[in-house]
Amino acid sequence: MTTNPYNIDLDRNPANHIPLTPLTFLDRAASVFPNHIAIVHGALRRNYAEFYMRSRQLASALAQNGIGRGDTVSAMLANTPAMLECHYGVPMSGGVLHSVNTRLDASVIAFQLDHAMSKVVIVDREFMPLIEKALALANVTPRVIQYDDPEFPGPATATEAQDYNAFLSTGDPDFDWLMPLDEWDAIAINYTSGTTGDPKGVVSHHRGAYLLAQGNALTTSMAKHAVYLWTLPMFHCNGWCFPWTLSAIVGTHVCLRQVRPEPIWAALADEGVTHLCGAPIVMSLIISAHQAEKRTFDHQVQFFTAAAPPPEKLLADMKTAGFDVTHLYGLTETYGPAVVNDWHHEWSDLPLAEQATLKSRQGVRYLPLEGLDVLDPETMLPVPRDGETMGEVMFRGNVVMKGYFRNPKATQQAFAGGWFHSGDLGVRYPDGYIQLKDRSKDIIISGGENISSIEVEEALYRHPAVKTAAVVAMPHEKWGETPCAFVELSTGADVDAATLRAWCKDWLAPYKVPSMVVFMEIPRTSTGKIQKYMLREHAKTLAEQNNETKSC
Numbered sequence: 001m002t003t004n005p006y007n008i009d010l011d012r013n014p015a016n017h018i019p020l021t022p023l024t025f026l027d028r029a030a031s032v033f034p035n036h037i038a039i040v041h042g043a044l045r046r047n048y049a050e051f052y053m054r055s056r057q058l059a060s061a062l063a064q065n066g067i068g069r070g071d072t073v074s075a076m077l078a079n080t081p082a083m084l085e086c087h088y089g090v091p092m093s094g095g096v097l098h099s100v101n102t103r104l105d106a107s108v109i110a111f112q113l114d115h116a117m118s119k120v121v122i123v124d125r126e127f128m129p130l131i132e133k134a135l136a137l138a139n140v141t142p143r144v145i146q147y148d149d150p151e152f153p154g155p156a157t158a159t160e161a162q163d164y165n166a167f168l169s170t171g172d173p174d175f176d177w178l179m180p181l182d183e184w185d186a187i188a189i190n191y192t193s194g195t196t197g198d199p200k201g202v203v204s205h206h207r208g209a210y211l212l213a214q215g216n217a218l219t220t221s222m223a224k225h226a227v228y229l230w231t232l233p234m235f236h237c238n239g240w241c242f243p244w245t246l247s248a249i250v251g252t253h254v255c256l257r258q259v260r261p262e263p264i265w266a267a268l269a270d271e272g273v274t275h276l277c278g279a280p281i282v283m284s285l286i287i288s289a290h291q292a293e294k295r296t297f298d299h300q301v302q303f304f305t306a307a308a309p310p311p312e313k314l315l316a317d318m319k320t321a322g323f324d325v326t327h328l329y330g331l332t333e334t335y336g337p338a339v340v341n342d343w344h345h346e347w348s349d350l351p352l353a354e355q356a357t358l359k360s361r362q363g364v365r366y367l368p369l370e371g372l373d374v375l376d377p378e379t380m381l382p383v384p385r386d387g388e389t390m391g392e393v394m395f396r397g398n399v400v401m402k403g404y405f406r407n408p409k410a411t412q413q414a415f416a417g418g419w420f421h422s423g424d425l426g427v428r429y430p431d432g433y434i435q436l437k438d439r440s441k442d443i444i445i446s447g448g449e450n451i452s453s454i455e456v457e458e459a460l461y462r463h464p465a466v467k468t469a470a471v472v473a474m475p476h477e478k479w480g481e482t483p484c485a486f487v488e489l490s491t492g493a494d495v496d497a498a499t500l501r502a503w504c505k506d507w508l509a510p511y512k513v514p515s516m517v518v519f520m521e522i523p524r525t526s527t528g529k530i531q532k533y534m535l536r537e538h539a540k541t542l543a544e545q546n547n548e549t550k551s552c
């Protein structure tokens, strides 16, 4: 074997090879733009010098309290300055950040704390009662630190936990923080929310976080000094890496404790917000306030949506309201969005409805993702690019997780055949863009035919009275399964099940028309995702009741 001559005497050394980590973005931002406002939270304004100093203090205080490489620090915080500091301070101590979804119940939180072997928990005052309940159930006994956010209006309760600012003040502002020894070292652990079953601890590394944080800015053309509003929970997949992206472009974070239309519109107008992210539910909130109160803004605003398929009607409404919407797709396992609906300028000349159809496709790979395909999971061969043949969406590249923490079996299954199996079913179009049709667990199989729940939902969303639609499989004696639709109506709208079924017949093949339409409040996860497994259980009960009535 011949040796590559360019490898002789040209080795890696500390001058030419340093582990990639997004932590260095903050160091740079603070040294180049120390006075630029990094964080806005209510009346608070904190510049990059202060943000960096406080993150180092946090790292130092953690280190003084025994946190080192590979130790888990949990954070149960709203979208506040403390949560941003945790995204830097925890990994700067060598620790691994475990962000806890603040709307989980105590037993699930206890499971996560135990599984992640948490050593410190930093908790917002609002969530103290919940964490205390969780700790009573957990085996681990982490040190508890309470963050008293001045923007939280609730009453203080007695606690023995140390105050966050007091803890921080014990830290050295010039702390010589720990670079990762290897860019493969873990930076964060995030538990999947369990919309499809067992929560799994997804481990991300510094390299992936660095690449995706930059990828966010590059893929979506985020400019220097962008102003970013925190409508996406940072506990969800590290806010899709945007806590790190903003330091790369020296932008401003506008924090938000609660996702409500009033503060969102106020921030758009008063803080000059240029970018925000969220599931389609956040767009619905924004649109209802726009339509009811005629709210507007006078600058360019980019909205990045992911987490669930955005209904075409909502995309069209957002465009009319003046938002430039970019559709992203990804999973916790891919650090957040790793696929983008990369827009071609000429598509903007098409009729609005056609634009919305094109925009509802999930798209193509992010810059730092090397492989994205729709494969037949049996043969591992790509499906034809015909926009019709379904396969499983698979990922390969540097923004795919390390694996599932302490779960080698699940890790092996997820990476079988050298690709990460997403569990999402989709198609690929001749131009290479992918579109999700369903999750493998959500597909409805009726008389041997596959029915995409998303396609049925799209038909329902076209009806003006429908605010939210979720379609799941309902057991059926003859067909095996049939679609069952759960619907929330827009305020003041009035329509019955028969009318909606008749409406669907105009858009869908007869076997795809829901056999039942149920009007009720649809259960969601804290990130706004519809909990289809709960709806499936509900549909099963309804089917059983139906059969009992028939046999009486």
Ligand SMILES: Nc1ncnc2c1ncn2[C@@H]1O[C@H](COP(=O)(O)OP(=O)(O)OP(=O)(O)O)[C@@H](O)[C@H]1O
Pocket (backbone or CB within 6 Å): 192, 193, 194, 195, 196, 197, 198, 199, 305, 306, 307, 308, 309, 310, 327, 328, 329, 330, 331, 332, 333, 362, 422, 423, 424, 436, 439, 529
């Ligand atoms: N743009 C999108 N359109 C449709 N679905 C999306 C989009 N973006 C994300 N998703 C869905 O969200 C899933 C990823 O979500 P996430 O990683 O947060 O897991 P989860 O739903 O919270 O938990 P679990 O993995 O336990 O089900 C994807 O697999 C996909 O089904």
